Amino acid sequence: MIVQLHHPSTPETLREAEAFLLALNLKCRTVITPDSTLFVIYAGQVPDPRRIRQCPGVKDVHRISDDFKLVSGQWKQGRSTVHVGKVPFGPEAFNMIMGPCSVESEQQLEAVAQFLVSQGVRMIRGGVFKPRSSPYSFRGMGLEGLNLFRGVADQYGLSIVTEVMEVAQIDAMAPKVDVFQIGARNMQNFNLLEAVGKSGLPVLLKRSMSGTIEEFLQCAEYIYNVGNERILLCERGIRTFEGAYRNTFDVNAISYLRSRSHLPVLADPSHGVGLRRHVVDIGLGAVAAGADGLLVEIHPHPDSAVSDRDQTLYFDQAARLIEGSRQFWALRSNMAS
Structure with a gap:
């Protein structure tokens, strides 16, 4: 209750x-x-x-029958809208977050920012602390990369989404970040969830590769429970028996999460399928299923990206996804009215 x-x-x-x-x-x-x-x-x-x-x-x-209370859709009139600056995510607005998997250089960020501005996309993603499967892989530029990222984003009027990996990083990152991302590997890092919640900044929470919907929403409850209601849920694919692609994108989760929670639901088709040629189709499918926004990896030269190159879009592919997503969202909105 x-x-x-x-x-x-x-x-x-x-x-x-x-x-x-x-x-x-x-x-x-x-x-x-x-x-x-x-x-x-x-x-x-x-x-x-x-x-x-x-x-x-x-x-x-x-009265709420769900074990998770604050993020439950049982007590809110309608669904919530979360604002990042002037960028809304919710039932009345659809927006995209695009950028490289990893911040690599000023030239890379400049090219991405120019493209986003030309397409009317107002939020840029990029990792400066990278959780990698191998300790020998590129693990990010750290705070030096974040300073570079902030400078380019400010120059082009863009808001930043970047991943925080541990509680000790929050204070140094918070003044330069617009949205903290909690990656799939940290979905159930409860100390980190509470700490980012207390920062007061919006939080983009990714579902883990093996997390159930119930577990996902309980993790969002940790953030809301400390007084932060600005939460973006993000479906990014789950691990199944299928080995033909990186993950299995759970399109069911988009519609189901919208029915169980009042929070905005985003989709990450880049990680959802892990194969560049399929990212646009999966992204459009997520929009059709009800996603309130997309989180997508793009790069001026994807084949030379230091991380996630196989799932990162070229600019022309990203432009097709942007235009198609807007059309799909407009169609969905007309059908609902």
């Missing part, structure tokens, strides 16, 4: 509300976001909601 108080609530109202709930032998957690003041009841015998409505400062009471 979620007990929603009038927002903002005074410290006195919070104390009185907490005392009221404790007197009913209920265990609860206070969650305050920029837009709401909530008590999440997670243990105890919940009485008739009419009794809870007598709680001081109460605005509404929501």
Whole structure:
């Protein structure tokens, strides 16, 4: 159950509300976001909601059957929109995030930024700390690369999405990042989830290659639970018995996540299939299934990229995906109206 108080609530109202709930032998957690003041009841015998409505400062009471509460779609009126600067992700807007797998050089970033601006794409992705399967592979330029990334992004008016791999990196990265990405390998790094949540920045959370939908949403709950409601869920493919491509893109998850959670749902077709020639088709399929945005790897010279070259698009392929995605989204919106 979620007990929603009038927002903002005074410290006195919070104390009185907490005392009221404790007197009913209920265990609860206070969650305050920029837009709401909530008590999440997670243990105890919940009485008739009419009794809870007598709680001081109460605005509404929501019964929720999901184990995850805050990210559940059972208590929100409609689906949420998350803004990154002036870029919205949600039911009324579709946007794309594109860029190289790894930040390599100023020349590379300049070429990508110029292309994105020419296509009306306002967000750029790029890794400066890279989790690699082999310790001998390129593992990123670190903070030097992030400074370079920020400079080019500012020059072209773009917002940055980049992966953070450990709690110790957050303070140094936060002033230069617009969205923290939690990669698939860190989906269940609970200390990291809470720490990025406390940063206050939007968080793009990727589903792990072996994570269930339930586990994925519980991980998002960790971020929301510390007061950060600006979460973007991202489906990026799962590991199955099939070996013909890198991952199996779970297109079912796009529609299913939208039905279970109010949070925006993005798709990463680059990792979803792992083969360049199929990325555009898989991306369009994700849009048709209901994705609120795409996260795609592009590069001026994909065959010489230091990482993920086999799944990285050339600019002409990216342009086809951008145009096709906008058309698919417009068709989907017309069908829903």
